[in-house]
Amino acid sequence: MRRLFYVSFWGTRKGWWDRLDLLFDNLSKNFEVYDVGFLYNHAFKMIIKKDNNINYIKFLLRFKKLETKIIFNQLIRFPFLICAFARFRPSIVIFYSNVIPLYILTMIFKINKLFNFKVILDLDEFGGKEDEKRNVINKIYDKIILRFLKFSNLILVINNFAKNFLKSYKIEDSKLFVLPQFVNPSRFRSNANKEELRKKLGLNKDEIIVITSGVLRAGNYSAMLKFIRAFARIESEYKKDLSLAIIGVAHREEFITRLIEEGNNVGLKVRYLGPYSKEMLNYYLNASDIVLFLSLKNLGSCFNTPIRFFEYLMSGMPILAVDLPNVREHILDENFLIDIYNEEDISSKIKNLINLIRGNKLVFKAKIPSEVDLKNTYLKLNKKLIDMIYVKI
Structure with missing residues (x-):
């Protein structure tokens, strides 16, 4: 089986996020899945645990005080990722990309050429969550990020607005895949x-x-x-x-x-x-x-x-x-x-x-995606990833 990394930079566990549980369950049918993350306030070492079909790689770091200093934080983490890539040689790496600063994103593609894996971004945010207005620096940062997104093999987004927004910046439709939230x-x-x-x-x-x-x-x-x-x-x-x-x-x-x-x-x-x-x-x-x-x-x-x-x-x-x-x-x-x-x-x-x-007259109707439809969407992603490896996409 080909190996697939999901890099979230904090690491997850079974039952932590329904969307990832469903994603990993589906991916494990065709790939050997590794969830890669980091824990704080420990000595430098790597721990690998297996839960059913999912391998959890946790890097334990001592630098708890650097948790809020993103640049130093990522610089410390990044060499550990290189070691993991070199050791396990994944075919596909999915980055939970809202936590990846620009310089890390740049390095990813350089490493990609070295290790020859496919890069997928699980992009659940763009443009900031909290600001009413983006300042000039943020807007410049966004535009540079958009340029780098074009180099990824696939971008996962959560809704159609995100897909259409990225398409408006000339990102190919074939590189965009709507993978909605899932709640059990x-x-x-x-x-x-x-x-x-x-x-x-x-x-x-x-x-x-x-x-x-x-x-x-x-x-x-x-x-x-x-x-x-x-x-x-x-x-x-x-x-x-x-x-x-x-x-x-x-x-x-x-x-x-x-x-x-x-x-x-x-x-x-x-x-x-x-x-x-x-x-x-x-x-x-x-x-x-x-x-x-x-x-x-x-x-x-x-x-x-x-x-x-x-x-x-x-x-x-x-x-x-x-x-x-x-x-x-x-x-x-x-x-x-x-x-x-x-x-x-x-x-x-x-x-x-x-x-x-x-007046006891309140009626609420919403369009709720069925569990079957959502699971079928996740299965379609598997097929797309397999095609990505064995066919030129």
């Missing part, structure tokens, strides 16, 4: 009713609960502020027995404090319920009335469809989401799409949904 639907099957779940989670059984989850970074924090401030336009009768619940973790503690304060200023009860596990997420979602998906509207948020959005879809709960082209691939009803920069639009959509909930 078995995680979102529950027989418990809403009242039982609220009792279990300590939530008020009489409230209308809007819930959102994930890691609160600068970008979605800004979007949350805009959303909460729109409640200043909403009459108090709509805010009665209404609460916004946040689950997950925040990059900064003051994010949560500020959101609660902003909620108090506009008469909205904002509650932080803390971190959650994969098992608990389904309970929280099904205990709510509306699930909230927020993001700033920029290139980065359109390019990437986060896993949490697919988790919301799989839960079957009504989703109030920011209006983005990648979101519109799944939600078509305008009543559930908001302009994050328009307080009037946000407030009118919220009032409409509250009226529908109180």
Whole structure:
């Protein structure tokens, strides 16, 4: 069997990300798969473990303090990658490319000529996730990256917007492959009713609960502020027995404090319920009335469809989401799409949904990709990779 490396620079494990589990399971039918990553705060050494058909290569590094200094961090990691390439001689290397800085990307193609492997980029972001506006340096960096993307053998993207965006920069259609997010639907099957779940989670059984989850970074924090401030336009009768619940973790503690304060200023009860596990997420979602998906509207948020959005879809709960082209691939009803920069639009959509909930008339429909279709897409990728090795592509 030909060897295939998946280099994520942090390393994964079974059950960590459903998309990778499905990807590795499919790839292992035709390739000997190695997941290559790095761990911190250990001595220099390489560990190889096997879990069913997947080999996990972990490089243990001592430089924990360099974790936030990308350039030094990658320079230290890169020689270890060269050793792994030289030892195992993979036929294909897939790079989870949002963590690869420009100079590493340059070196990849030089090494490619030396070791003669096919380069694939699993490109889940472009243009930054958190900035409302890209500065000049960022834009120059983006343009240079686009030039390098043309040299890869294949680029995996998560949605059609990303594919069309890259095509607009003259990247060949044959080099682009849409490999959507995948969330295991078995995680979102529950027989418990809403009242039982609220009792279990300590939530008020009489409230209308809007819930959102994930890691609160600068970008979605800004979007949350805009959303909460729109409640200043909403009459108090709509805010009665209404609460916004946040689950997950925040990059900064003051994010949560500020959101609660902003909620108090506009008469909205904002509650932080803390971190959650994969098992608990389904309970929280099904205990709510509306699930909230927020993001700033920029290139980065359109390019990437986060896993949490697919988790919301799989839960079957009504989703109030920011209006983005990648979101519109799944939600078509305008009543559930908001302009994050328009307080009037946000407030009118919220009032409409509250009226529908109180009248027991809320109906939500979304285009959810079937598990069979998704698995077939992943199988098609296998065929493309095999053709790439044995046929000139």
